[in-house]
Each structure stands twice: as structure tokens, then as C-alpha cells.
Amino acid sequence: MGILDCTAVELGKKIQAGEVSVREAVEAVIEQIEQTEGTYHCYITWDKEGALRQADLIQKKIDAKELTGPLAGVPVAIKDNMTTEGMLTTCASKILGNFVPTYTAEAVRHLQEAGVVIIGKANMDEFAMGSTTETSAYGATKNPWNPEHVPGGSSGGSAAAVAAKECFFALGSDTGGSIRQPAAFCGVVGLKPTYGTVSRYGLIAYGSSLDQIGPLCKDVTDTAVVLETIAKADEKDSTSILRNDTNFTEALIEDVAGIKIGIPRDYFGEGLDPEVSAAVKKAAEELRERGAIVEEFDLSLVDYAIPAYYTIADAEASSNLERFDGIKYGYRTAEYEGLHNMYKKTRSEGFGEEVKRRIMLGSFVLSSGYYDAYYLKALKVKALIKQAFDDAFEKYDIILGPVAPTTAPKLGASLSDPLKMYLGDIYTISVNLAGLPGISVPCGVDSKGLPIGLQMIADCFNENVLIQAAYTYEKIREQLQERQG
Amino acid sequence: MAKEYETVIGLEVHVELATKTKIFCGCSTRFGGEPNTHTCPVCTGMPGSLPVLNKQVVEYAAAVGLATNCDITRHCKFDRKNYFYPDNPQNYQISQLYLPICRNGYVEIETKDADQNAVTKKVGIHEIHMEEDAGKLVHDEWGDCSLVDYNRSGVPLIEIVSEPDMRSADEVIAYLEKLRMIIQYLGASDCKLQEGSMRADVNLSVREVGSEQFGTRTEMKNLNSFTSITHAIEGEKNRQIDLLEAGEKVVQETRRWDDVKMESYAMRSKEDAQDYRYFPDPDLIPVEISEEWLDELRAKQPEFRPEKIERYKKEYDIPEYDIEIITGTKRMADIFEEAAALCGQPKKVSNWLMVETMRLLKENNMDADQIRFAPEHLAKLIQLVDQKVINQTTAKEIFEVIFAEDIDPERYVEEHGLKQVSDEGALHKTVEEVIAANPQSVADYRAGKEKALGFLVGQTMKIMKGKADPATVNKLLKDLL
Numbered sequence: 025m026g027i028l029d030c031t032a033v034e035l036g037k038k039i040q041a042g043e044v045s046v047r048e049a050v051e052a053v054i055e056q057i058e059q060t061e062g063t064y065h066c067y068i069t070w071d072k073e074g075a076l077r078q079a080d081l082i083q084k085k086i087d088a089k090e091l092t093g094p095l096a097g098v099p100v101a102i103k104d105n106m107t108t109e110g111m112l113t114t115c116a117s118k119i120l121g122n123f124v125p126t127y128t129a130e131a132v133r134h135l136q137e138a139g140v141v142i143i144g145k146a147n148m149d150e151f152a153m154g155s156t157t158e159t160s161a162y163g164a165t166k167n168p169w170n171p172e173h174v175p176g177g178s179s180g181g182s183a184a185a186v187a188a189k190e191c192f193f194a195l196g197s198d199t200g201g202s203i204r205q206p207a208a209f210c211g212v213v214g215l216k217p218t219y220g221t222v223s224r225y226g227l228i229a230y231g232s233s234l235d236q237i238g239p240l241c242k243d244v245t246d247t248a249v250v251l252e253t254i255a256k257a258d259e260k261d262s263t264s265i266l267r268n269d270t271n272f273t274e275a276l277i278e279d280v281a282g283i284k285i286g287i288p289r290d291y292f293g294e295g296l297d298p299e300v301s302a303a304v305k306k307a308a309e310e311l312r313e314r315g316a317i318v319e320e321f322d323l324s325l326v327d328y329a330i331p332a333y334y335t336i337a338d339a340e341a342s343s344n345l346e347r348f349d350g351i352k353y354g355y356r357t358a359e360y361e362g363l364h365n366m367y368k369k370t371r372s373e374g375f376g377e378e379v380k381r382r383i384m385l386g387s388f389v390l391s392s393g394y395y396d397a398y399y400l401k402a403l404k405v406k407a408l409i410k411q412a413f414d415d416a417f418e419k420y421d422i423i424l425g426p427v428a429p430t431t432a433p434k435l436g437a438s439l440s441d442p443l444k445m446y447l448g449d450i451y452t453i454s455v456n457l458a459g460l461p462g463i464s465v466p467c468g469v470d471s472k473g474l475p476i477g478l479q480m481i482a483d484c485f486n487e488n489v490l491i492q493a494a495y496t497y498e499k500i501r502e503q504l505q506e507r508q509g
Numbered sequence: 510m511a512k513e514y515e516t517v518i519g520l521e522v523h524v525e526l527a528t529k530t531k532i533f534c535g536c537s538t539r540f541g542g543e544p545n546t547h548t549c550p551v552c553t554g555m556p557g558s559l560p561v562l563n564k565q566v567v568e569y570a571a572a573v574g575l576a577t578n579c580d581i582t583r584h585c586k587f588d589r590k591n592y593f594y595p596d597n598p599q600n601y602q603i604s605q606l607y608l609p610i611c612r613n614g615y616v617e618i619e620t621k622d623a624d625q626n627a628v629t630k631k632v633g634i635h636e637i638h639m640e641e642d643a644g645k646l647v648h649d650e651w652g653d654c655s656l657v658d659y660n661r662s663g664v665p666l667i668e669i670v671s672e673p674d675m676r677s678a679d680e681v682i683a684y685l686e687k688l689r690m691i692i693q694y695l696g697a698s699d700c701k702l703q704e705g706s707m708r709a710d711v712n713l714s715v716r717e718v719g720s721e722q723f724g725t726r727t728e729m730k731n732l733n734s735f736t737s738i739t740h741a742i743e744g745e746k747n748r749q750i751d752l753l754e755a756g757e758k759v760v761q762e763t764r765r766w767d768d769v770k771m772e773s774y775a776m777r778s779k780e781d782a783q784d785y786r787y788f789p790d791p792d793l794i795p796v797e798i799s800e801e802w803l804d805e806l807r808a809k810q811p812e813f814r815p816e817k818i819e820r821y822k823k824e825y826d827i828p829e830y831d832i833e834i835i836t837g838t839k840r841m842a843d844i845f846e847e848a849a850a851l852c853g854q855p856k857k858v859s860n861w862l863m864v865e866t867m868r869l870l871k872e873n874n875m876d877a878d879q880i881r882f883a884p885e886h887l888a889k890l891i892q893l894v895d896q897k898v899i900n901q902t903t904a905k906e907i908f909e910v911i912f913a914e915d916i917d918p919e920r921y922v923e924e925h926g927l928k929q930v931s932d933e934g935a936l937h938k939t940v941e942e943v944i945a946a947n948p949q950s951v952a953d954y955r956a957g958k959e960k961a962l963g964f965l966v967g968q969t970m971k972i973m974k975g976k977a978d979p980a981t982v983n984k985l986l987k988d989l990l
Contacts, residue, residue, distance in 0.1 A: 049728045107557045120556070127550055129557060233791035261559050262794050340791055343589050346600035351657070367593055390591075390786035397790060467750040 027052040030099045032192040032246040039097040046079040046086065046097035049192075050141055053099040057143070057190045064166045064175075066185035068104045069112045075099065078141045085139065085499025094249050096139030101185040104145040106132050106196060106237070107226040111142070115228050116150045116160035119348045119355045119374030125293055129226025130261070131195060131237045131254040138253050143191050147181030151345065152202055152230040156180050156438050159378040164435060167210060169474055176206030182240045183210035193241040193250055197227055199234045200333055201427070201452025204464035207240050208427035208477020211466045211496070213247045214240045218484045219459035220265035222251075223258030231337030231345040232263075234456040244465065244495040248272040251487065267485065275488035280496045281315030283489065286420035288323035291451055297430045303468040303476040304337040304426045310500050311424075311493065319387045321419070325412050328405050329454040330446055334382075335389050335402035336457070342386030348374065381442065410458040417483040422493055426451055427464045427477035438478040451479060459499050461487045465494045467501070512754075513718040516746045517726075518711060519635075522688060523644065524698045525706040526569045532641050533560030533603065538665070541705070544647070544658035552663035559792050562587075566665040567610065567796055569697040570639045571806050573667060576613030576691045576813065577634050581803060585610045586791045587639070591786045595657050596643040604668075606787045610796070616691070618683040623761035632684050633672030640666050651914030667697075673712065673723065678742040682735050685709060694811050694839045699878060702733050711741060714759070715749045724749070725759040729773060731766050741766040744773060776972035812914055817842060825855040829977035838877040841866075847884035852891045856973050861887055865905065869912045882915040889988050890918040898922065900929045902975050928978045933985060936969070936977055940985045943968045954990055962986060 027049055030038065038044040054072050061067065085091040086136035102108060107125035114120045114126060128136070136142070157180025158164040165180045167173040168188040175184040179196030186194050196203040198216035207214025222237040229235060234471045239250035252273055257266035257479045287308055292301055312318040350356035350370035357369035375383070379505040389398035428448055438445040455462040460481055467478035478497070482490045521682050531538055534551035534579040550558035571581050579763060585608045588880035589601040614634035621626045644662035648655050667918065669688065676683050700707040729745055730739045744766075749759050762778040812820070815856055821832045835845045847860060849855035870877060894904045899922055907918050907927070922928055943965055953961035962983070969982045 115556070123556070125557070127555075127557075223555075225559050228556040229792075231791075260561060262561050262792060281977060339788060342589055343601050343786070343788070346591060346593065347556065347598065349593060349595075349600055351595045352553065352598060353555070363595070390788050392784045392786075393790070395786075430815075444897070 026408055028056055028189040030192070031242045032100075033094050035192055036094040036098055040092065046083040046141065047076065047150070049051070049097060050075050050079040050099050053143055053189075053191060060168075060188050060190065063171050064168055064184050064188050064190070065163055066146055066165055066181045066188060067101065067144040067191050068116060068147050068160070068162050069180070071111065075141055075143050082139050082141060083298055091139040093138045093253075095135065095253060096274070097141065098192045099141045099143045100135065101143055101146040101182055101191040102132055103127075103148050103182050103194065105148060105197055105226070105228045105230075106195060107185060108132060108142065108145065111145065113145065113228070115152075116148045117163045117348075117368055117375065117379065117427070119371070120217045120228075120353075121161070121355055123354050124198060125226075125498060127226060129237075130223035130256075130258050132226065134254045134256060135250075146179070146185055146194055146196075149178035149180070149202075150198060150379050151228070151341070152178040152235075153341070153378050153507075154200055154384050155201070155205060156433070156435075157181060157184075157206070158369060158439055159376055160433065161376055166435070167432050167474070169211060169432070170472070173434055173474060174209070174438070176209030176428070176432060178202040178206075179214075179240060180209075180505050182213065183207050183212055185209065186212045186240050187379055193239055193246050195237055195250075195254070196240050197230075197235055197237050198452075198456065199231045199236075199337060200449045200456050204238060204452050204455075204462055204477065204479060205240045205428050205449070207464040208479075209235070209432035209475065211469075211475030212240055212242060213244055213463065213465050213498075215239065215247050215251060215463045215487070216455065217251060217255060217487060218265075218461045219395045219456075220263050221255045221270075221461075221485075222266065222489075223256065223261045223264050225258055225260040229340070231340045231456075232344060234333075234337055236456075244463075244491060244498050245273075245276055246359045247463070248276055248491050248495075250292050253265070267499035269485060269488070272487055272491055275404050275491040276495050276500045278496050279315075280311050280493050283311075283316045283422060283493060284420045285311060285316050285318045285422045285424050285493075286416055287318065287424050288322050288326070289320050290326040295429050295447070295450075296426060297470070299470040300426050300428070300430060300476050303470075304478055305495060306423070307467040307478045308424055311497060314496060314500065318424075320415065322498070323412055323416060323423070325405070325409050326454065329409060330450060330459060331338075332388075332402040332405035332409070333449070333453040333457055334385065335398050336406060336445060338382040338386030339390050339399050339402075340386070342383045342390065345375075345379070345383055350374070352451075378442070406457045409454050413454070413458045413460060413481075413483070421482065421489050423481040425479050425481075427479040428452070431470050431472065431474035433493065455481055460484055461490055463490045463494050466495060467497075514715045514746075514750050514753075515672050515718045515720075516676055516742070517714050517723055518675040518676070518677075518742065519711065519714060519726075519760055520669075520671045520681065520684065521669075521710040521728075522669040522685070523708040524573075524669065524688075524692060524700060526665040526667060527696060528565045528569070528665055530563055532563050532566050532639070533663055534667035535865045536663065542660055544656070544660060544693060547660040550603055550865070552598070553659045554600075560603060560790075561666065561739075562793060563904060565710070566639055567798070569665075569695070570610045570637060570667045571798065571803070572695050572810065573692055573697055574614060574629065574637050575667070575807060575810055576695060577611070577614040577616050577637070577669075579611035579614030579637060580690050581798060582608050582610050582612060583798045583803075584608065585798070587790045588787045589790045592783050594643070594832060595655065596646050596662070598644065598659060598662055602641060602643065603790055603793070604640035605638035607789065608795075610634040610798075611637035615926040616684065616687050618680060618687050620677075620680050620683055630674075630680070632674045632680070635670045635672050637667050637669050640668060644668050673714075673726075674921060678739040681711070681742060682740060685735065685738070690814055693878060696811075702735070705733065708733070709738060711738065711745070713742060713745050713749070715746060716755065724753075727759065727761065728763045729766050730763060730776065731768075734768075737768040740768065740771060741773065744771065748773070750982050808945050811839070813871065825849065825859070827856055827859040831859045834867070835859065839983075840880055842882045844887065848888040848891075849883055851888035852895075854891050854895070857891045858887065861891070861908065865908050866912065869909065880912075882911045886911050886915060886918055893918055895923065897978055898928055900975070900978060903927050903929065904906055905943075927976060929978050933981060936973075936981055936985055939969055939972055939977075940982065940989060943972065944986075944989060951990065962990075
């Protein structure tokens, strides 16, 4: 088994044991990037020299027994909407094309303290607005399973980098499915934690009340380890929550006996690809065979999630993105007459089409006379959706369903029809509206050879049950493949 | 017969709170400093930064609300007010629209009725909300550009919005003085109009006497002294009446007062009013003010001026005029109470404050809340005089040093050798010398001219460099002559 075939935890063990040096791990990743990056374009920025320098520093600390954790020396990718001190942070937008932050996002800092090596900044949809990574101002990322297809989004660069072995794991952010959907499309594991679990300090906001940072990994074990490392309360983020139940690795147990799983019938209606439907139902069946109690139920309100989500997220985004004005940092138009003309030209030139569409939509729903009809109503829908989930979690430990209606679409197929792209978020979006944790794990491939994702959702603060069920399912699949292989 | 008009005035008063750090970050609120040195990613609107509420801001705002008879909103929220301007780093200001912290209060002001009789009037307070200040634009005329200083960005403010209950400039000034007194007593702000820590915008309309309906109002900005507020009110009242008399209409607009030209000009009309697209700030959680917290804040409310005046009348044997002056600022009242308690001589403390302190404040162009000296130093000075360690003349000189540098008078007397000499033996020789050197005066005194004794006392004090006890010198001279 080559270095690149290791999971993050396997690599970390080899590094601690002295079987692999940090420099060897970083060089292996760089060699891979040099070979495949031209095809996949997972990164906006990657820094070979910087990564090698970090590698040597971390090796010294490992040799001095100052770094003994499972992630020490492991090369990682960070989605380009998290600030990294001294390293370009663009949000995949022209408007931040020259922005080098003076501070590091809290979640990234926790990884650095654990001794990871940051290889670079992963591509994404501009300001995380999109489901394909095609709205990036720096070119689309391609799906490593088939470069004619998108990797999903908005954390498409992060998911593709893990799938293409251009890093051992990555951080992404999830506002309406932006971790889980690209994880499904690229055949990796992605977890969106309970809102408030990971600090948002340094995460360049899209929809502040929905955004949450989470890991994209090769397997469930890595996912638990990374989540445990970044899930820490932060005084700098008022929405961060102090939890004392973040020993996620303790949930890596192969057992689902007695776990109650609900399958919402509403998730299996029109628009769902039959191959995806079959793979997800088969996964549920396999869990039932291991002792889980599986039944179908009606979740309700699913159709209202998309309009409520786009109202709230875009309203927040329209305000969050006001700071990009050409005054203090980032792009400023070359020629202008007066302040207003400068604002107008800078923002017209600096933002892409999808970002401008959402800023306009968000400004509209907040404007005087429409606030009650749209924004307030969307907040009420959000509360009702949360209530529907609360009711479901009275009966079930886990809600199981697909991540997305289809596998990864072809490049260019989504951009022409934004509404269709928005509908692709139908299974992931309500999880953000309700602040719940959700995980995406691979559950097969379709006839085109593209991966299918299985989504599991738990009640707030119940990541442990998600991790336990996902871990068990992963073992079921491994055993199946061993029997078949 | 000419129509009679009534002026209707409501105020929006911004007060900068006296917290050490800004409202949403740990940066210093200290005035001055090189541009952009009291800044961080939060108060400069850097991407990914997040606001965290300073609890002291809530406490000050609620304290002002309690002191002005407001209902405190137990579950209050912050909203974003969206508008683009370079001094506003996020291009939204974090403020409160939907659930402000205080509502529905009032203050009582002393005013005069039509017959010039003193009456008490209630001025309603519509709401008080918390918000952040903006940065400052500096226009560089040489460089043909504008620069931004974010040192003030994020300094906490409260905005006190009154009901349209005032009818004259006198009432407006009385209301502002009352607010300032309350807020200064709370220690929530120094409330200086000139320095901008208190700013008032005047909403004014006129209507015919007897009319139930309000006229169209204008909002006047840039008023930074009580005098300019008075002038602006008079000017705007007359401008509106002139318009109405000429059959024209008052336009709802924001106007800027020019205190030099003594006139106002329109800044923007209601038509170009911006849509601020207010919505709850998702980066901040709602502020929950518990019953316990509110009780704590109630318990911490200081004794305000009216109660203080009543107590002083009972406790201290000092003139009412002195009480008025001393309680005029919390700083002066605090010094008085502490010094009086320490030396047990309230009357003497009051004298030092009323005469010497007031004189030095005037000479130095200072306000009473800028007094720096510690009350124990004044108390000690009074004790030193009482114990005849120093005489009154020396005490006055030392007090000037106390006022300027807050020195310890006891140590100062030691270090500078200022103890007065009251020992008869030690003075005897000097008095004899003075008698010998001034035969004419001695002769005059003996001839019955009492005045000559004064001259001889003065000569003795001069040789003693003012340190002799005048009473002892007097006695010695009389004995020897």
C-alpha cells in the first residue's frame, strides 16, 4: 500500500512510528498534485515550498514528542473561504483575488495545533454559492471519477482533492449541503456538524445562521478524528456552543442493533434517480439486517425548504457581502468617477453572475414592504421545519435518505438553469434550516460509474449516533467488497 | 390677526458609553491615538470576523433606562442597518430596530409655564437602543483623496429617542441637562457635546396653536453645543413659520446647521431616504436580561441629584447654594462626601470646593468632572490647617499643587519644609529683631496706632517665609511691646 492509499489516521500512525516522514508524505501529495491537478483543478492556491517548510518543522516537533496526535504530519486542503494567515484567501471570487488575511480561521488553527500540513486552498463555488464548483472565478473543478462531470459543490475542490488523493482530508463548509453533496458526488465521507459546534470565526460568511464547517475524509474514522479536533467552543463566535460530548472517536463502534431509523417517504418522490433510490434503500436494508429498526414515515414540509432556504441564505448573504466594496481590501475597479460609481463598478466587475443573482434576491426580500411577506415568513417556515424534525426525532435516532436526487451531472449542465440547480439541494437544505448534523457516506456507484451518497441525519448534538451508524455501514460495505473481491 | 404657532420638538440623542473596550471587540475606546491603531479584524470589517457583545454596554444602557423610568426589554436583539459608506467598514451598522433594550420611559424637567411660574414637566422617552459608532473620514485636500480612520469604529453608543413633548429651546436644554446629569451620575458617559460624546439631532415642526395634528417635521444635525441647539431651534422655527405664512409647505428632510452662518441647509429629503433593509443580525444571539441581572442593576443605581440634595440639607450644615453647586456633578459630590467623611469638617470641605476649586477650574477652563485630585488629599490639607501644622496662606499654595498634581499634602509639607513655626521660643528672636529694625512702627503702635502692629506682624511673617503662626506672632509682639 502506497502512502497515498493510507487514510489520514493510518498515515498519522506511520508518521508517529517513524515508518514515513512528514516530508515523504508531503512530497507524495505534491507529486500527485503535479500529475493530476491539471486535469481536476482542486486547488485555487497550493504552496509546495511552504508545505515542505511546514513538514520539516512538524517533523522536529514529532521527533521531540511535542506532537503525538493522530493528525500530526498529515497533509490537508482547506476550502478557500476559511482565512489562513499569510496565504491567499479568495472565496473563489475575483473581488478577493488579492486578499491575504492577517488571521487564521479558528477551525484551521485547531488543525494546525494538531500538526497538520496545509497544502493549499481548495476550489469552491464563488462565496459558496452553487452546487457544482463551476461558479468559481478561477475555473471549475472536475470530478476525479470522471472529469467530464462536476464534483458537486460548493466544497467541490475539497471533495475532489480527497478523492484524487491530492490531500488526506479537507475542510469544507456546508450552508445548504455544500459538504454532503460534493462528498456524495466524489465518493468520500462528509459531515456537517450541529450548528454552533465548530467556530465560524474566520469562515467568510455566506448565510451566517446556516454556515457550518466540517470535514471531508476518506472514511468515517478520519471524519470522527477531524471533527473531534475542530469541535471546540470559541469566545470569538457568539453562536458557538460549549459541548462536553465531543469525544466522537468513542462512537466508532460497529453496532446498529436497536438504533431506530426513519426513512421519509417524501424523500423518495418525483425527481429522484431510480439508481440512487435503489442504492439508498439497499443501504437501509443492510442496516436492518444488522439489527437496526427501519421504518418509513412522512416528514412533511419538504417542498417548503428550498424557498425558505434561498430567502434566508440570500438575505443574509446580501448583507454579509456588503463589506466587499473596494475600499479596504480586495479588488477595486481601475477607473471610476466618485464614490458611488466606484462601488458600482467594483461590485459589478468583482462578483460573478450567481453571486449577483443572490445579492439581488436577498436585497429584495429584505426591502421595505417585502420583509414581512418574504423574510419573516421564511423564518416561520424554518421554525416549522425544525418542529417537523423534532417530532421525527421523538421516534427515530436517525433519518436516512439520499444526499442528492442524482449522481454528479455533467459540466455545464446546471449553470444554464439555476432553479434546477437549487432543486438539487432538496434533501440537504432542511438539515441546515433545522441546525442538525448530517453525514454523507458512499453507498455504491451508478451505471455511469459515478458514486452515490447515503445521507443520515440526527437530532442536534447527536453526531455520535451518526458516526456509529455510518461506521457500521462502512464496515458492512468493506465486508461485502471483500466477499465480492 | 397673525396666527399663533406652537413649536413641537423631539430629540434623538446619541451618547458614547464610557466602556474601556469597543462594543463588539476588545479594542480600546480611548480617544485619539494614531489612525487605525485601535483596530482589529472585527472593527475594520475584515472577512470572516465576528462580533461578540460587550456586556458592559448592556449594563450601561439598561442603567440609563432604569434611571429614565423605561421598561427594560428582557429579550432584546441586534439588527443590521444596511447602507454603504466608507466610514462603515461592514457597510452595515449593528443597531437595534425591532427590539430595543429600553422603551416607554420619561424624565422630569423643570420649566416655566405661561406666567413664568416654575413647573415640572414630563418628557417621554420612546426608546433607547444600543449601536456601534462609525469610523472617521479624513479628507486629504493635498492628496485629492479621502482616508479612513477606524479608531472610533465600534465604539458603543446608545441612542435616546424622545417623544415629541418639548415646546421650546428652554425645554430642550432642560431635557438635555437632565439626561446629561443622569448619565454622568451613572458613570455611563462623560456626555460632552463639544467632543461628540453626546450628540443631539433635533426633530422640529410647527403648528397653529390649538391644532391637534403635527406639522411636517425636519431633522437638524450637527449641533455641538447648547448655544447652537438654541440657535438652530429658533432659526428652524422661524424658517418653517415663514414658509407657512408664505403659503408654502415644509418639506420633510434632514438639514445641517451651520453655527457660523447661523443658518441651515438641506442635506437630503425623504424621497432619497435609503431603505436600510433592517434584519436581525445572525452573528449575535439575543440578549436575555434575567430578573436577577435586572435586580443587580437596580441595586447598583446611584443616588441621583434630587435625593442627594435632600440628604445634604439634612446631613450637612452648609448653604443651599453650595449644595446646588456641589451636587451639580457626581465628581464634585463624590469628593465632597468622601473628604467630609475623612476630616469630619463638611463646611470647610465645601468652602475649599466652592472657592478655591471653582476658581482653579475657571482659570484652567475645566469642567468639574475633570477634577483629578483625591478627596483624602483635600481632607488631609484641612486637617493640617486644623492642627496648625500649616497656616491658611500656605494651605492655599499647597492646594494649587494638589489641584494640579494630586500630591499628598503631608509629604509635600515635609519635603518642602513648610511647617509653620508656632513655638514661642523659636519665634521670640525674630520678633525681637523686627522690633529693633522698625523703631518708627514701634513708636506709632505705642502712640496708639493699632495698624502699626499689622505691619510688624507682616514683617515677621516675611522673615519666616510665611511659615509662622500669625496668632502666636501677634501675641509675642503685644507682649514684647
